[in-house]
Amino acid sequence: MRHRIAVIGAGPAGLTFARVLHRHDCPVTVLERDPGSDARPPGGTLDLHEKMGQLALEKAGLLAEFEALSRPEGQAMRILDVDGTVLRDWPARPDDLANPEIDRGQLRDLLLGPLDVQWGRGVTEVMPGTRDGALVRFADGREETFDLVIGADGAWSRVRPALSSVTPHYTGVTLVETSLDDVDTRHPDLARLIGDGSMAVYGVNRALVAQRNSGGHVKVYAQFRAPLNTSADTSADTSAVAGLDGADVEAVRSSLLALFDGWAAPVLDLLRHGAAFIPRPLHVLPVSHTWAHVPGVTLLGDAAHLMPPLGLGANLAMLEGAELAESIAATPDPGDLDEVVRAFEEQMWARAAKWAEFTAAGLERLVSPDPAEALALFDSVQPS
Ligand SMILES: Cc1cc2nc3c(=O)[nH]c(=O)nc-3n(C[C@H](O)[C@H](O)[C@H](O)COP(=O)(O)OP(=O)(O)OC[C@H]3O[C@@H](n4cnc5c(N)ncnc54)[C@H](O)[C@@H]3O)c2cc1C
Structure with a gap:
């Protein structure tokens, strides 16, 4: 018997999750609030890290296509003083594939590929534990049930309240x-x-x-x-x-x-x-945001661990999506699904807490009373 799985949200987390399941011939329902893929501007550029976003794309079988689209030269970084003096200038080598940049719209289209997303399906609420599984309520009043609902619906997740009373601050x-x-x-x-x-x-x-x-x-x-x-x-x-x-x-x-x-x-x-x-x-959500495990529902990406934008949120979201999908694909017995999700959550919480702490401290240094703090942060992470 196949699992009935729904992912709420067609952002980097939800699409990566669905694309990896698709690669393993596992059915998944993708429910997205936007009326279409071009309903709003896709946003800026993302650098995908070798061991995070790129690893996720590899799990989806999309790494070669990413390499053809991405911009290694976009890794170049320059820091100026407020008077315009160049303080640091890190050029990028065209063969440096550590963190190449890709436009969000290109990444979305790459992940969408053959996926059959249900657009215009805004979710208002998820109620786990009904007789037929986790119940999903939609803005148009309809309802559907699934064995597993994945909340990949971003910062203001409508799935999160089923697991946690915490809201972003x-x-x-x-x-x-x-x-x-x-x-x-x-x-x-x-x-x-x-x-x-x-x-x-x-x-x-x-x-x-x-x-x-x-x-x-x-x-x-x-x-x-x-x-x-x-x-x-x-x-x-x-x-x-x-x-x-x-x-x-x-x-x-x-x-x-x-x-x-x-x-x-x-x-x-x-x-x-x-x-x-x-x-x-x-x-942001609090560093180390966790919840008591509830069968039938979980969260991925910003819905689980919204953090300051220091180049990690999409990378983590994609890696989590790919890892959870691979684990589910390797679990034919629906009776084992809950254990898979529980183990995934433990792993996600531990990794996300580390990066949430790093990005929170990073934001304090980048928008700081002492501009030398920002420079010192870059010096500590850029190759010399
Ligand atoms: C200015 C800026 C720059 C950034 N730069 C980077 C970067 O360089 N690298 C990086 O790794 N990260 C970066 N980030 C962070 C990154 O954008 C997020 O961490 C990432 O988009 C999270 O992906 P997600 O899929 O979890 O959520 P989202 O991208 O927010 O996607 C959620 C999806 O769910 C849909 N949705 C929402 N509510 C509902 C609902 N009720 N029902 C159905 N669908 C719903 C939304 O329409 C959306 O499509 C940046 C963020 C900002 C603000």
């Missing part, structure tokens, strides 16, 4: 994202400033980071400490940050230019030429 740091297109032809000076990969400037309690995506697209992240408006809906990415009105592009631009006043003119040009601004208050 604000770190005190907000990113405001903007972007530039055709940077090589429209802004050649900025293209040179950014280089082949990423460029970052660290000041007192604030930072500006610019990252190349493919096709001359650049994402810029202004990072700073700010309180949230008490009236804001913190369950939404775009919840308002005190002092910023996300709807008014020119007002946000003026606020950001005032916040970064005194920084070198070419650096501020990243904000002057940016298109729309998207505030992203950074929320």
Whole structure:
């Protein structure tokens, strides 16, 4: 008898999980709230680590395709002082396959491949332990039951309440994202400033980071400490940050230019030429978030261990998805499924706790009263 398995969410965690099961001819139902794969911009670039995201793609049989699409040169990193002086410049070798970059949209399409995702199926609630298995309720009022429901539905998971009463809390740091297109032809000076990969400037309690995506697209992240408006809906990415009105592009631009006043003119040009601004208050789950095991439901990725964006969340999400799928595929007897999930959870919690601690400490150093902290952090992780 085959297991009836559903994964909620078609992000890196859910798609990797489903793709590895598909490779092993195990059926899986993928339920995604978005109405289609192109319903919203896919976001910026991701660096996939050899022993995490790339390992997951290998388990999905997609490593060669990833290597053809990814950008090893995107690993280049440059750090500037607020006056524009280059403090560090780490070029990337084209044969360095440790952490190549890939656009999120390319990664999503690669993982989607032959998967038959059910789009427009927002889940509102999961109730484990019913007579017929774990019950999934949808926004349109329908219900379905499965032997195992995997919550891969991100930061504001609707599956998590079935296991844990914990909700994400604000770190005190907000990113405001903007972007530039055709940077090589429209802004050649900025293209040179950014280089082949990423460029970052660290000041007192604030930072500006610019990252190349493919096709001359650049994402810029202004990072700073700010309180949230008490009236804001913190369950939404775009919840308002005190002092910023996300709807008014020119007002946000003026606020950001005032916040970064005194920084070198070419650096501020990243904000002057940016298109729309998207505030992203950074929320996290507590380090070492765990729950009492409940048969029939589990969590993966951000739903289980939301952490600051220091290049690990998608990598962990994908690796977990691949590992759980491989374990399930190797378990023909439905009676053994619960033990497989229990063992997976123990392994996920131990590994995620380590990285959650690392990224929490990292965020404190990157958006710090002492900009030398950011430099020291990079010196400790970059090859000399
Ligand atoms: C600015 C920024 C930069 C980052 N850079 C990196 C990086 O370079 N490297 C890295 O490893 N990580 C990075 N991260 C972290 C990374 O984006 C996340 O950790 C990763 O996307 C988590 O994957 P996930 O599949 O768990 O969740 P998500 O990517 O959030 O996917 C969840 C999916 O579930 C769907 N969903 C949500 N609710 C429901 C519902 N109720 N019903 C059905 N479907 C639902 C969503 O629409 C979405 O498709 C970054 C994050 C940010 C904010």
